[in-house]
Amino acid sequence: MNSSEGGWTGRAAELRRTFDDSFARPASAAGERLEDFLALGIARQAYAVGLSDVRGLMRIRLDNGLAAPSVEPHSPANDRYLQRNGHSQPGESSGAAAELRSVVRVPSSRRELLGVCGLRGALVPVFDLAALLGLETDTSSASWCVLAGANHLVGFAFERLEGYVRTQDGSVVPAPAASHCVTQLLRHDGGTRSLIALRTLVSSLERAAAGRPDETGEASR
Amino acid sequence: MTRSWTFGQKIGFGFAAILALTIVICVVTYQAMGDVVETKDRVIERIAGSLVDVERLSSGLNQQIAAMRGYVLSREDEYASELREARTAISQVLERLAQSLTVDSNQRLRGQIQKLEVDYESGVDAVFSAARSGTTTSELVALRRDKVTPVRREIDSKITALTTGIMTAVQKEREDSTRMADRASTLVLGLAVLSALTALALAVFLTRALATQIGSAVQHVQSSSAELQTAANQQATGAREQSTAMAEISTTISELLATGRQIAESARRVAQIAGETSGASRDGDQIVVRARDSIEGIKRQVDLITTHMLDLGGKSQQIGGILDVINELSEQTNILAINASIEAAGAGEAGKRFAVVADEIRKLADRVGGSTKEIRRLIDEVRAAVNTTVMATEGGAKAVDAGTRQFADVTTSFRRITDLVVTTTEAAREIELSTKQQASAVEQVSTGVGNVAQATAEMETSAAQTLQTATQLTRLSHDLARLVRADADPHGNW
Numbered sequence: 018m019n020s021s022e023g024g025w026t027g028r029a030a031e032l033r034r035t036f037d038d039s040f041a042r043p044a045s046a047a048g049e050r051l052e053d054f055l056a057l058g059i060a061r062q063a064y065a066v067g068l069s070d071v072r073g074l075m076r077i078r079l080d081n082g083l084a085a086p087s088v089e090p091h092s093p094a095n096d097r098y099l100q101r102n103g104h105s106q107p108g109e110s111s112g113a114a115a116e117l118r119s120v121v122r123v124p125s126s127r128r129e130l131l132g133v134c135g136l137r138g139a140l141v142p143v144f145d146l147a148a149l150l151g152l153e154t155d156t157s158s159a160s161w162c163v164l165a166g167a168n169h170l171v172g173f174a175f176e177r178l179e180g181y182v183r184t185q186d187g188s189v190v191p192a193p194a195a196s197h198c199v200t201q202l203l204r205h206d207g208g209t210r211s212l213i214a215l216r217t218l219v220s221s222l223e224r225a226a227a228g229r230p231d232e233t234g235e236a237s238r
Numbered sequence: 239m240t241r242s243w244t245f246g247q248k249i250g251f252g253f254a255a256i257l258a259l260t261i262v263i264c265v266v267t268y269q270a271m272g273d274v275v276e277t278k279d280r281v282i283e284r285i286a287g288s289l290v291d292v293e294r295l296s297s298g299l300n301q302q303i304a305a306m307r308g309y310v311l312s313r314e315d316e317y318a319s320e321l322r323e324a325r326t327a328i329s330q331v332l333e334r335l336a337q338s339l340t341v342d343s344n345q346r347l348r349g350q351i352q353k354l355e356v357d358y359e360s361g362v363d364a365v366f367s368a369a370r371s372g373t374t375t376s377e378l379v380a381l382r383r384d385k386v387t388p389v390r391r392e393i394d395s396k397i398t399a400l401t402t403g404i405m406t407a408v409q410k411e412r413e414d415s416t417r418m419a420d421r422a423s424t425l426v427l428g429l430a431v432l433s434a435l436t437a438l439a440l441a442v443f444l445t446r447a448l449a450t451q452i453g454s455a456v457q458h459v460q461s462s463s464a465e466l467q468t469a470a471n472q473q474a475t476g477a478r479e480q481s482t483a484m485a486e487i488s489t490t491i492s493e494l495l496a497t498g499r500q501i502a503e504s505a506r507r508v509a510q511i512a513g514e515t516s517g518a519s520r521d522g523d524q525i526v527v528r529a530r531d532s533i534e535g536i537k538r539q540v541d542l543i544t545t546h547m548l549d550l551g552g553k554s555q556q557i558g559g560i561l562d563v564i565n566e567l568s569e570q571t572n573i574l575a576i577n578a579s580i581e582a583a584g585a586g587e588a589g590k591r592f593a594v595v596a597d598e599i600r601k602l603a604d605r606v607g608g609s610t611k612e613i614r615r616l617i618d619e620v621r622a623a624v625n626t627t628v629m630a631t632e633g634g635a636k637a638v639d640a641g642t643r644q645f646a647d648v649t650t651s652f653r654r655i656t657d658l659v660v661t662t663t664e665a666a667r668e669i670e671l672s673t674k675q676q677a678s679a680v681e682q683v684s685t686g687v688g689n690v691a692q693a694t695a696e697m698e699t700s701a702a703q704t705l706q707t708a709t710q711l712t713r714l715s716h717d718l719a720r721l722v723r724a725d726a727d728p729h730g731n732w
Contacts, residue, residue, distance in 0.1 A: 032605055039598045053579060068583055074576050181576060181600060 050186040054203055055163065056210060058177035060152040063210040065182060065203045066163060070215040073164035077143065077174060079131060079157055080119040120162070120174070131156060131174055136164070143172035149218060150198065165215040171222060173215065182210075197221070245448060252440035259433035266429055270422025277415040285408040288338050291331045292401050295351065298328035299358065299393060303386070306362050310369045310378055321362065328355060344403040347396055354393045361385030449722055456719045463711040470705035477698035484691040491687060495680045502673035509666035516659040523652040530645040537638040544631045551624040558617050561610055568606035575600030 053068035120143045122132040129148040133140045143162055147154040159174035182205050189212060192202045198221070201212040243251070301324035309317035332355070335348045364385050368378055575596050582593030 028609065032609070035605065036598075036602065039601070053583065055576070068576075068580055071580050072584070073580060074573055076573065181572075181579075181604075183597075 052184055052186065052188065054182040054184065054205075054210075054212070056179040056182050056205075057146075057161075057163075057175050057213070058179045059147045059150065059175050060154040062152070063179070063208065064150075064175075064199075064213050065205075065210040066213050066215050070165055071163050072166065072170060073136075074178070075136075075162050075164070076117045076160060077120050077134060077162040077172075078117040079159065079174075080121050117160075118162070120172075131159065134162070134172055136170065136172075139170070141170045141172045143174050144222070146173040146175045146213070149173070150213070151196075163215070166219045166223075167216075169223070171219050173218070245451070248444055248447060252437075252444050255440055256433065256437045259429065259436055263426060263429040263433055267422070267426045270419070270426060274415060274419040274422060277411075277418060281408060281411040281415060284338050284340075285404060285411075288335060288404045289401065291335050291338070292397055292404065294331045295328060295335075296394070296397055298324045298331065299355075299390065301327075302358070302362050303390070306365050306382070306386075309366060310375065313369065318366070321366070325359060339404070339407075341403060341407045344400055344407060347400040347403055351393055351396045351400065354389055354396060358386065358389040358393060361389055452722045453719065456715050456722060459715040460712065460719070463708050463715055467705060467708035467712065470701055470708050474698060474701035474705060477694055477701050481691060481694045481698065484687055484694055488684060488687050488691065491680055491684045495677055495684065498673050498677040498680055502670050502677065505666050505670035505673055509663055509670060512659055512663035512666050516656060516663060519652055519656040519659050523649065523656060526645060526649050526652050530642065530649060533638060533642050533645055537635065537642060540631055540635045540638055544628060544635060547624050547628045547631060551621055551628065554617050554621045554624060558614065558621070561614050561617060565607060565610045565614070568603045568610060571603035572600055572607065575603055 054065040055068060055071060055074065057064040057066060118134050118136070120132040120134045123130070129144045131143045131145050134143050135141075141164065145154075145156050145159060147159070148156070154176070156174075158176050160176065161178045162172045162174045164170050164172055182203070184203065184205055188204050189201050190204060192200055192211065195201075198214050198217045199211045200214060200217075203210040203212045302321055305317040305321040305324060308314070308320070332348065332352050336345070339345050339348055361382070365378055365382050368381055373381070578596030579593055579600065582589035582596050585592065
């Protein structure tokens with residue numbers, strides 16, 4: 018017990034030191050180019066999105082009018098991944114589930130559209146990112162949502178947020194088997210993640226909405 | 239049936255049979271002699287009466303002649319009276335003869351005499367009438383010669399014939415009487431012969447029956463005496479063996495007496511040790527009671543520990559809830575930091591400094607989240623340890639309960655042991671007392687065995703006397719066999 022107390026005392030000192038070091042650490046070098054990504058977990062596969070493509074991140078819950086959405090606990094493999102990368106483990110708690118943003122299902126001929134979500138007085142359409150990537154997964158397991166889009170915000174729901182990744186230049190390489198929305202790979206900490214081009218997805222959705230204004234146009238309104 | 243009769247009954251039966259035959263012979267003889275005597279007397283009496291009556295008849299006839307002659311000579315009426323008396327006597331004689339004569343020829347002669355008597359009376363009456371009328375004597379003689387004398391001669395001849403007939407009848411009856419006496423003599427002789435034969439048969443029968451039964455009894459006596467002799471020999475042998483066994487028993491009883499005394503001493507020591515054990519078991523009972531009280535105190539303490547551990551589990555669960563709040567706050571902080579980084583990135587150069595702050599906030603949130611996760615792990619370990627401790631404590635409580643029950647059983651067992659030790663003490667004392675009594679009894683038995691040994695010696699002497707008596711009895715049975723059967727051998731065998 019004493020050693021644990023000593024360990025926790027050392028942990029507090031370490032936290033204090035790390036916190037103080039953040040103020041003492043100099044700014045990045047002028048030639049150093051850093052890129053930030055969000056690591057996503059979709060259908061048990063590792064994906065990433067560029068932070069520059071993202072306009073926001075939020076927790077959601079799918080409201081089908083029947084039951085509250087379930088929040089899938091993290092798998093031990095993901096836990097190990099986050100621990101190895103020093104990232105936090107969001108989504109563990111279910112105590113704030115009542116404060117999550119609700120995605121209300123709406124009738125649509127597109128199965129990728131999960132529903133709409135109210136955000137700062139506007140309705141944002143939320144699509145299932147796994148469905149857009151052509152992955153077979155349970156739509157009810159989506160509990161995170163990234164916002165993208167230039168003119169109109171579009172939400173992309175996914176299962177897990179696996180962390181915040183900051184890499185140096187050169188970590189993004191072309192994907193050997195590119196698709197229309199995944200053309201690059203993110204190398205990070207000995208592994209690779211498929212880098213999802215959210216802008217491409219938004220553009221295709223906007224084009225599809227332009228071809229069929231009765232869906233995306235209504236949703237945008 | 240006769241086999242069941244005794245000798246006295248059989249002999250009595252023989253003498254009774256002979257006596258009955260003798261009585262029958264006497265009765266028959268007496269009856270035959272009576273008949274003969276009666277027949278003789280009757281013959282004599284009748285013959286004598288008949289002969290006397292015949293003589294009286296002649297006499298009456300003569301009296302009539304005498305009365306007639308008297309009247310003729312004296313003319314007195316007195317002779318008439320004599321005449322009537324004579325006639326009355328003749329009439330009575332004829333009536334007696336009519337009853338006494340048994341032969342028909344004699345009866346016919348009596349009838350002829352009675353008719354001639356009437357003629358004779360008529361002739362006499364005629365003489366009387368003539369005399370009374372004064373007839374002369376010569377005329378009266380002539381009249382008598384004509385009227386009375388022929389009738390008288392004829393009557394006399396009839397009386398002579400009647401006398402001859404009576405004598406003939408007497409001879410005949412005498413011969414009948416003689417034959418009757420001969421028959422009686424023959425009957426008596428036959429009965430005497432029969433009696434003699436019966437007596438002879440009974441004698442032979444009784445002799446054989448008595449010889450057979452007495453012989454059988456003598457044989458039984460012989461066999462019994464032989465068996466008695468054998469038994470006496472065996473008894474003598476057994477008495478000697480019994481005497482030897484009595485000596486061994488006496489020795490064994492002496493050893494048993496010594497062993498009994500040793501057992502009494504051991505039982506006394508056992509009673510003493512049992513008493514000490516009883517005291518020790520009572521002390522153990524008190525110790526067990528105190529141990530049971532201690533275990534009950536332990537049980538209460540274990541229950542209290544269980545309660546505290548459950549409270550501890552509840553507190554750790556509450557800490558887990560607080561950690562959830564902290565984790566939620568760190569997550570929300572992380573989300574806000576990411577969104578701040580996004581906004582800072584969108585702000586271009588102006589947002590870089592803000593991006594640094596947002597990045598530090600995000601890192602801080604990560605560290606908080608990592609610490610929260612570690613605290614959660616520790617809390618989970620604490621809760622698991624609490625649960626394990628509670629389970630172990632409950633197991634300990636159950637073990638304490640089982641121990642309490644077992645101590646109750648131990649207490650019961652100690653009390654039972656105490657009771658059993660008391661019982662053992664009493665039993666040991668009873669064994670001691672019983673062993674002493676047994677020793678006393680063994681001494682009495684030893685004395686009794688000595689008496690039995692003496693009685694055995696006396697019995698041995700008695701067996702010798704019995705053997706001698708059996709030998710004498712065998713000899714006597716041989717003598718008796720020879721007395722009963724002449725054809726028995728000198729050893730009395732048939």
